[in-house]
Amino acid sequence: MSHTVPGTPRTQDSAPPEAVDGPAEPAHATGTGSRPAKAAASSKVPFRRRLRQDRTLILMTVPALLLVLVFNYVPIFGNIIAFQDYDPYVSTNGVTAILHSPWVGIQQFRTVFADPQFWHAVENTFLLFFLQLVLFFPIPIALALLINSVVRPRVRAMAQAILYLPHFFSWVLVVTVFQQIFGGAGIIAQTLREHGHEGFDIMTDPAIFKFLVTAEGIWKDAGWSIIVFLAALAAVNTDLYEAAAMDGANRWRRMWHVTMPALRPVIALLLVLRVGDALTVGFEQLLLQRDAVGPGAAEVLDTFVWWTGIRNQDFSYAAAAGLIKGVVGIVLVLTANKIAHLMGEQGVYKK
Amino acid sequence: MTAVMWKPAKEPGRWAAPPRPVWEEAPSRAGITAKSFGLGLACLAVLVPLWIVVVTSLASKKTITRAGGLVVVPRDITFIAYKELLSGGQVTRAALISVGVTVVGTVFSMAVSILCAYGLSRPGSLGHRLILMLLMATMFFGAGLIPTYLLVQTLGLTDSYLALILPSAVSIFNILVLRGFFMGISPELTDSARIDGAGDFRILWQIVMPLSRAVIAVITLFYAVGYWSAWFNASIYLSDQQMMPLQNVLIQLVQKQEIPVGLTQAVRAGPLSGLAVQMAVMVLALLPVAVLSPFVQKHFKKGMLTGAVKG
Numbered sequence: 001m002s003h004t005v006p007g008t009p010r011t012q013d014s015a016p017p018e019a020v021d022g023p024a025e026p027a028h029a030t031g032t033g034s035r036p037a038k039a040a041a042s043s044k045v046p047f048r049r050r051l052r053q054d055r056t057l058i059l060m061t062v063p064a065l066l067l068v069l070v071f072n073y074v075p076i077f078g079n080i081i082a083f084q085d086y087d088p089y090v091s092t093n094g095v096t097a098i099l100h101s102p103w104v105g106i107q108q109f110r111t112v113f114a115d116p117q118f119w120h121a122v123e124n125t126f127l128l129f130f131l132q133l134v135l136f137f138p139i140p141i142a143l144a145l146l147i148n149s150v151v152r153p154r155v156r157a158m159a160q161a162i163l164y165l166p167h168f169f170s171w172v173l174v175v176t177v178f179q180q181i182f183g184g185a186g187i188i189a190q191t192l193r194e195h196g197h198e199g200f201d202i203m204t205d206p207a208i209f210k211f212l213v214t215a216e217g218i219w220k221d222a223g224w225s226i227i228v229f230l231a232a233l234a235a236v237n238t239d240l241y242e243a244a245a246m247d248g249a250n251r252w253r254r255m256w257h258v259t260m261p262a263l264r265p266v267i268a269l270l271l272v273l274r275v276g277d278a279l280t281v282g283f284e285q286l287l288l289q290r291d292a293v294g295p296g297a298a299e300v301l302d303t304f305v306w307w308t309g310i311r312n313q314d315f316s317y318a319a320a321a322g323l324i325k326g327v328v329g330i331v332l333v334l335t336a337n338k339i340a341h342l343m344g345e346q347g348v349y350k351k
Numbered sequence: 352m353t354a355v356m357w358k359p360a361k362e363p364g365r366w367a368a369p370p371r372p373v374w375e376e377a378p379s380r381a382g383i384t385a386k387s388f389g390l391g392l393a394c395l396a397v398l399v400p401l402w403i404v405v406v407t408s409l410a411s412k413k414t415i416t417r418a419g420g421l422v423v424v425p426r427d428i429t430f431i432a433y434k435e436l437l438s439g440g441q442v443t444r445a446a447l448i449s450v451g452v453t454v455v456g457t458v459f460s461m462a463v464s465i466l467c468a469y470g471l472s473r474p475g476s477l478g479h480r481l482i483l484m485l486l487m488a489t490m491f492f493g494a495g496l497i498p499t500y501l502l503v504q505t506l507g508l509t510d511s512y513l514a515l516i517l518p519s520a521v522s523i524f525n526i527l528v529l530r531g532f533f534m535g536i537s538p539e540l541t542d543s544a545r546i547d548g549a550g551d552f553r554i555l556w557q558i559v560m561p562l563s564r565a566v567i568a569v570i571t572l573f574y575a576v577g578y579w580s581a582w583f584n585a586s587i588y589l590s591d592q593q594m595m596p597l598q599n600v601l602i603q604l605v606q607k608q609e610i611p612v613g614l615t616q617a618v619r620a621g622p623l624s625g626l627a628v629q630m631a632v633m634v635l636a637l638l639p640v641a642v643l644s645p646f647v648q649k650h651f652k653k654g655m656l657t658g659a660v661k662g
Contacts, residue, residue: 054477056551060470061482063463064521071518072489078498094505151368161645162394168640170580172598176605177400190420245374309497322495
């Protein structure tokens with residue numbers, strides 16, 4: 001791809017206006033391919049002049065940058081309490097408390113690794129991750145293909161509006177809705193009792209809980225997840241379908257040979273994102289149900305950190321567990337990307 | 352707005368199907384039935400629970416007693432639960448708090464995000480790659496719950512509504528979506544304004560923002576829904592029950608089967624049903640979202656698409 005560099009007006013004088021605007025315009029502005037040319041052009045301009053030129057732009061990013069530095073970067077240093085025996089009663093000022101708390105080296109990590117409850121949380125985390133991957137992941141793809149095969153624009157728009165809706169509900173609402181249907185006082189148990197059967201309560205059954213959590217996730221987000229697939233489907237060149245049909249491919253073969261290859265990069269990207277985020281399996285959702293079903297079924301890494309840290313005030317211990325999760329999480333992201341690159345897909349970031 | 356496998360030729364009527372291209376075989380009756388069934392089932396799975404919640408919230412105590420709990424078929428409609436909830440008291444206060452936090456938070460988040468997105472939108476500007484990297488790196492790691500909690504405490508934000516806004520004020524994803532959209536705006540428009548002497552703030556306000564109404568609507572909705580739905584930060588940073596937003600009150604009422612403070616008498620002896628009250632609180636919590644999001648829906652794909660492509 002060739003790139004006209006915006007901001008170099010000399011090309012605009014000679015080139016006809018159609019060459020400058022048009023749909024190709026946004027693409028070249030972001031593509032990484034334009035960067036070498038741009039960098040070469042801008043390095044000729046002295047730093048002071050560039051600073052004066054772009055001062056306002058830099059200034060505009062300051063509020064967001066400050067917020068991110070304070071709330072995303074500063075707390076990273078707070079993780080040093082994982083190597084301490086942090087005493088929250090010294091002061092409500094974290095810095096003072098850190099300065100006055102004794103150092104214990106990797107003692108906290110030793111305790112965490114020897115804690116059966118920690119390993120139980122790890123086990124639950126992976127169990128829920130795999131269950132969600134197997135049961136949740138294919139549903140949006142199927143729904144997107146279904147919606148995409150509906151030709152009437154009005155029906156499509158209405159179905160989309162309905163299916164997107166639960167994504168915007170809070171977890172409190174979603175969990176409550178499920179409680180009203182499947183809970184001990186819910187509509188199903190109530191109907192069963194009316195007909196003389198024993199009532200039941202799925203919400204508090206530890207054995208069924210993992211499926212319940214997955215079902216809640218599907219109800220909330222499966223509809224919303226189709227949006228990415230629909231965008232990919234809309235980008236497929238119609239001529240491909242016609243050519244395939246001319247060659248005698250029926251509906252199913254067209255789906256297999258034209259539609260599926262178009263979805264492949266999106267599926268790969270979403271898989272990479274999901275695997276990279278494997279240790280996060282619905283913190284708020286599980287926390288809301290932890291009391292009802294008990295920590296045996298609902299405790300995952302995030303809720304373990306919450307319980308030991310916020311609830312039991314054992315900050316150093318919880319920070320150590322959190323740090324383990326964070327480090328493993330980064331390794332997972334990088335590994336997932338590496339695998340995507342090896343498979344010839346783009347992944348989250350480029351090589 | 353939605354490109355289909357085949358290009359719809361003309362608008363033949365809003366519900367009618369666009370003409371089928373010659374190469375495409377007509378769908379079989381079984382295929383159409385299966386498709387309608389699948390899509391209908393998915394939509395019902397969303398709508399039926401919401402229907403039950405709304406109908407029960409509007410039912411009288413008699414109907415609820417006769418139904419033995421949740422009401423599926425409406426027999427009578429009464430707004431008594433809503434009247435009681437909204438006539439002052441715990442739920443009214445919580446709803447107002449939620450509205451306040453959502454409005455203030457969303458305006459703040461949008462201002463910060465739009466400024467940052469515009470500041471990063473000119474290719475080759477000084478330092479924009481460094482800033483972008485600093486921001487995007489946070490998408491791959493989190494500092495962790497405990498250090499964040501201690502930081503908020505150290506900053507003295509606990510027991511303040513700032514604790515519900517500041518820590519989650521910017522979403523890098525939202526900034527990237529906005530930035531992607533801003534970059535798609537033809538540079539001639541902004542360049543000519545710059546030659547005419549307009550500064551960056553003026554270009555942003557008078558050219559870029561009016562051209563980006565669609566994506567701004569989408570991101571505003573994302574932020575607003577985030578603030579409206581949030582409950583966790585309130586649960587760890589606020590200790591005063593009087594300060595709790597609506598979602599936290601909903602947790603107490605529905606999950607722990609409590610009755611709002613002050614309504615106990617009306618529920619025990621009066622015409623008020625405890626279940627209807629709970630359902631009415633749920634409706635209050637989902638109403639703003641359910642009403643607003645369909646209006647923004649037509650912009651979703653555009654916003655998500657630019658964000659996904661240019662992230």
